[in-house]
Structure formats: structure tokens, C-alpha cells
Amino acid sequence: xxxxxxxxxxxxxxxxxxxxxxxxxxxxxxxxxxxxxxxxxxxxxxxxxxxxxxxxxxxxxxxxxxxxxxxxxxxxxxxxxxxxxxxxxxxxxxxxxxxxxxxxxxxxxxxxxxxxxxxxxxxxxxxxxxxxxxxxxxxxxxxxxxxxxxxxxxxxxxxxxxxxxxxxxxxxxxxxxxxxxxxxxxxxxxxxxxxxxxxxxxxxxxxxxxxxxxxxxxxxxxxxxxxxxxxxxxxxxxxxxxxxxxxxxxxxxxxxxxxxxxxxxxxxxxxxxxxxxxxxxxxxxxxxxxxxxxxxxxxxxxxxxxxxxxxxxxxxxxxxxxxxxxxxxxxxxxxxxxxxxxxxxxxxxxxxxxxxxxxxxxxxxxxxxxxxxxxxxxxxxxxxxxxxxxxxxxxxxxxxxxxxxxxxxxxxxxxxxxxxxxxxxxxxxxxxxxxxxxxxxxxxxxxxxx
Numbered sequence: 001x002x003x004x005x006x007x008x009x010x011x012x013x014x015x016x017x018x019x020x021x022x023x024x025x026x027x028x029x030x031x032x033x034x035x036x037x038x039x040x041x042x043x044x045x046x047x048x049x050x051x052x053x054x055x056x057x058x059x060x061x062x063x064x065x066x067x068x069x070x071x072x073x074x075x076x077x078x079x080x081x082x083x084x085x086x087x088x089x090x091x092x093x094x095x096x097x098x099x100x101x102x103x104x105x106x107x108x109x110x111x112x113x114x115x116x117x118x119x120x121x122x123x124x125x126x127x128x129x130x131x132x133x134x135x136x137x138x139x140x141x142x143x144x145x146x147x148x149x150x151x152x153x154x155x156x157x158x159x160x161x162x163x164x165x166x167x168x169x170x171x172x173x174x175x176x177x178x179x180x181x182x183x184x185x186x187x188x189x190x191x192x193x194x195x196x197x198x199x200x201x202x203x204x205x206x207x208x209x210x211x212x213x214x215x216x217x218x219x220x221x222x223x224x225x226x227x228x229x230x231x232x233x234x235x236x237x238x239x240x241x242x243x244x245x246x247x248x249x250x251x252x253x254x255x256x257x258x259x260x261x262x263x264x265x266x267x268x269x270x271x272x273x274x275x276x277x278x279x280x281x282x283x284x285x286x287x288x289x290x291x292x293x294x295x296x297x298x299x300x301x302x303x304x305x306x307x308x309x310x311x312x313x314x315x316x317x318x319x320x321x322x323x324x325x326x327x328x329x330x331x332x333x334x335x336x337x338x339x340x341x342x343x344x345x346x347x348x349x350x351x352x353x354x355x356x357x358x359x360x361x362x363x364x365x366x367x368x369x370x371x372x373x374x375x376x377x378x379x380x381x382x383x384x385x386x387x388x389x390x391x392x393x394x395x396x397x398x399x400x401x402x403x404x405x406x407x408x409x410x411x412x413x414x415x416x417x418x419x420x421x422x423x424x425x426x427x428x429x430x431x432x433x434x435x436x437x438x439x440x441x442x443x444x445x446x447x448x449x450x
Contacts, residue, residue: 044071044140048269051211059309061090062209063097066269070104070114074137075153077209079179082131092131092181094309099123100137101305105298109259114139116148121189124180132181136167136207145205147195150187151177155207156218157197161226163218165197177210244271244340261290262409263297270304270314274337275353277409279379282331292331292381299323300337314339316348321389324380332381336367336407345405347395350387351377355407356418357399361426363418365397377410 046068052060061078076093083089100123107114116137123135134151147155147167154167170193171177178191199205204225206212216224246266261278276293283289300323307314316337334351347355347367354367370393371377378391399405404425406412416424 044068044073046073059090059094059311061093062211063090063093063309065097065101065305067101067104068268069266070108070139071141072104072114072116072119072137072139073207074100074119074135075207075209076133076135077151077153077211079132079134079181085130087130089131091129092127093133093135095127095129096123096133096135096180098302098305099126101301102126105301109294113141116146117189117192117194120148120150120192124189127180128182130182132179132183132186134177134179134209138205138207140199143198143200145195145197145199147197148189149193149195150189150191151179152210152213153208154213155205156221157199158204158206158222158225159200159202162222164203166218167195168193169213244268244273246273259290259294261293262411263290263293265297265301267301267304270308270339271341272304272314272316272319272337272339273407274300274319274335275407275409276333276335277351277353277411279332279334279381285330287330289331291329292327293333293335295327295329296323296333296335296380299326302326313341316346317389317392317394320348320350320392324389327380328382330382332379332383332386334377334379334409338405338407340399343398343400345395345397345399348389348392349395350389350392351379352410352413353408354413355405356421357397358404358406358422358425359400359402362422364403366418367395368393369413 046066048064048066050060050062050064052062061080062075063078064073064075066073074097076096078089078091078093080089082092100119103119103122103126104114106122107118116139120135120137134153136147136149136153136155138145138147138155140146145157149167149170152169152171154169156163156167157165169177170191178187180187180189206221206225246268261280262275263278264273264275266273274297276296278289278291278293280289282292300319303319303322303326304314306322307318316339320335320337334353336347336349336353336355338345338347338355340346345357349355349367350370352369352371354369356363356367357365369377370391378387380387380389406421406425
């Protein structure tokens with residue numbers, strides 16, 4: 001069957017404390033004891049695959065995002081007719097998706113539950129380029145899927161091998177879907193279709209552009225999804241290369257503001273993680289010590305998404321440089337950024353943040369602390385006394401399947417000895433076999449231990 005361009009996210013709704021071994025492709029990140037959307041019963045595990053039409057430029061017309069922290073995914077499909085006017089049909093959808101991710105990040109920073117309609121509105125108002133696009137944004141809150149759909153992108157919910165819900169196609173007339181855009185013929189978010197669907201543990205949600213819906217029948221999808229899950233049971237699909245499963249936990253110093261001085265990110269799509277620690281001395285000048293580290297981390301995530309959009313392998317040094325150049329606020333920060341490519345960890349480190357590799361219960365590698373003198377680490381910043389990325393230490397090491405990487409700021413390294421870390425990791429491996437749960441619970445246990 002000749003397939004149209006398709007951009008597809010597949011997510012599985014899983015039990016927070018009992019994750020099936022066959023769902024080992026998902027990613028997880030939380031900034032506290034539970035995810036920001038409060039999913040105490042069900043959680044989201046997500047993966048994606050995109051086949052663009054290369055005749056419409058290598059990036060295609062579709063765009064997508066997965067934000068596991070916010071339990072939110074989205075897809076957008078640029079309208080192909082703009083090509084006739086010499087305009088890249090995919091640029092609007094890509095900008096729309098990037099702006100949606102920024103909106104989610106802002107809602108997370110404010111500690112809010114993700115509101116997909118607000119995400120869609122903010123993304124629409126901040127997308128200024130020519131073009132138009134269909135879009136679908138979906139978030140999971142406890143046992144409820146809350147989605148907003150414009151046009152002929154959409155999603156299905158598959159339960160026990162059968163489709164129990166399929167979103168409708170909002171269109172003005174046959175083959176003319178509603179579409180967001182800035183020209184007179186396009187629409188705004190007022191035309192959006194709001195969807196609320198209860199889901200259960202084990203449900204599979206397939207979200208895609210019309211490249212899928214125009215080419216695959218419901219009965220074919222019902223067969224593909226169960227067959228795919230069965231194929232994963234033995235994990236043979238993933239045994240040939242090392243892949244990243246990640247989780248996080250953060251205990252801020254509340255005396256230094258509710259958000260603390262540290263910031264972090266996990267980008268499972270790019271197999272990349274990072275941490276930054278704002279330098280506390282800025283509080284004496286009336287400046288939030290954590291603002292620089294938070295902006296640095298957000299800019300690092302944007303750089304990673306840009307590299308992914310261009311189809312490039314993630315280069316942590318380029319991520320660090322771009323994040324540094326785009327961080328304009330006062331302050332300074334140590335930082336460490338790490339990416340996994342096949343069996344190689346590639347990292348860049350500035351200051352006294354860093355990481356260890358724990359293998360079979362023992363530390364196999366520990367990054368060095370970079371400092372000018374005792375208790376004065378190198379630090380990125382915009383003032384005369386701070387440093388730039390030229391001081392970064394570049395690290396490349398081989399890793400194996402089953403290795404555990406612990407990355408942290410000096411809040412961990414100053415308080416936990418290596419032998420304590422080795423024991424914490426050994427104890428947690430005995431307790432938990434599922435890597436995704438293990439990542440989160442180990443991060444929490446280490447943080448609380450300090």
C-alpha cells in the first residue's frame with residue numbers, strides 16, 4: 001500500500017507501580033513525587049515514528065512532540081497547498097509545535113495542570129510565519145484523556161485489541177479540513193473540537209496526521225497494535241543497541257525560593273539529559289540564583305529539538321554553546337549535558353555538577369570536578385567573572401546495557417559518598433526490574449537520602 005506522509009505517536013496507558021516489561025520504550029520525567037498532571041492511577045508511556053514525503057523537503061509537512069513530564073503529546077500537519085506559493089508547507093506546523101512545547105514548559109514552571117486548549121491558543125498566537133496546519137494536542141490527567149483537535153489529524157483509543165474511541169474529522173466540506181493559520185482563509189482556535197475520553201490501564205492511543213488515517217483501515221490498526229505489543233514481550237527488538245530509560249527527582253532548598261537553584265531536563269527522543277545548578281551568591285545581589293539555570297536548561301531543550309528537526313545526531317557541545325548564547329538573564333550556573341549514541345556516552349561538563357556510571361553494583365566511571373580553586377567551580381554566565389563554554393570538559397565513555405548513570409548537581413556529590421551511592425543502586429535493582437520505574441524511584445531515593 002502506498003502510504004501518504006504520516007506522523008504518528010503511539011502511547012500506552014500504564015499502571016504507575018506495575019509497568020509491563022513489554023512497554024520498555026517509554027520515557028519519564030518528574031520534578032517531584034508525582035507527575036505534574038497528578039496521574040496517580042494511569043501514566044503515559046510514549047514513542048513516535050515519522051515517515052516524511054521527501055519530495056516535500058526532507059523535513060516533510062508534519063511535526064510532533066512528546067512531553068512526558070506534562071503527560072502531553074501533539075501532532076500538526078502543514079497544508080500542502082502553500083507549496084504552490086513557494087512557501088515551505090511544513091514550517092508553520094514545526095513552529096506551531098515548538099510554540100506548543102514552550103507553552104507546556106511555561107505551565108509546568110508555574111506548577112499548573114497542563115491545559116491543552118491554552119497550549120493550542122498560545123502556540124497559535126505565537127506562530128507568525130506564513131502557512132497553515134491541522135493540529136491535535138492530547139494530555140492525560142489521572143484516568144481522563146483531554147484533547148483538542150483542529151482538522152483531520154486525530155487519535156484512536158485501542159482497548160483489548162479493539163478501537164473503543166476514534167476522534168471525528170472536523171472539516172468545512174469534503175477534503176477541506178479546518179486549519180490554523182494567519183491568512184484570511186484559515187481558522188483560529190475557536191473552531192477546535194474538545195474531546196474528553198476516560199481511559200484504562202493498558203489502553204493504547206495512536207495519534208497521527210491524515211497520512212495514517214487516509215491509508216490504514218481501522219481493522220488493520222486493530223491488528224497492528226496487538227501484534228506489535230506481542231513482538232515486544234521478549235525485548236528482542238531493543239537488545240541490539242543500548243537505549244536510555246530515564247527518571248528524575250528534585251528536592252530544592254526552599255530557603256532559596258520554591259523552585260530552588262537547580263534545573264534539569266530529560267529528552268528521551270534525543271537520548272539526552274542535563275542538569276544545571278545556579279550559583280547561590282547571586283541572592284546577595286537580589287537576583288534569583290535559579291533563574292539562570294532554568295533558562296539555560298530550557299534553551300538546551302530548544303537546541304536539542306532544533307537538532308532533531310534537522311535530522312542530526314545530538315551534539316552536546318553544540319547544545320551547550322547554543323543554550324549559553326541564548327541565555328541572557330543575570331546569574332551563572334554549573335552544568336552537565338549527556339547524550340547516549342549506541343553504546344557511547346558523550347557528555348560536556350562545566351563545574352561541579354557531573355555524573356557517575358554504576359555497573360554491576362560498582363562505580364565504573366565518575367566525572368571530575370572542574371574548579372578554579374577550592375569551592376570555586378567553573379560556571380557559565382554573562383558577567384565578567386563567569387566563564388563561557390570554552391572551559392567545558394568533553395567526556396566520551398563506553399557503556400553497556402544495564403549500566404546506571406546518576407547525574408546530579410553538587411547537592412548530591414557533597415553529601416553522598418560513592419559507597420553509599422553504590423549501595424542505593426544495588427538495593428533498588430533488587431526491588432525493581434522495570435527500567436522506567438527503576439529510573440524514577442532510584443532518582444527519588446538518592447535525592448531523599450541526601
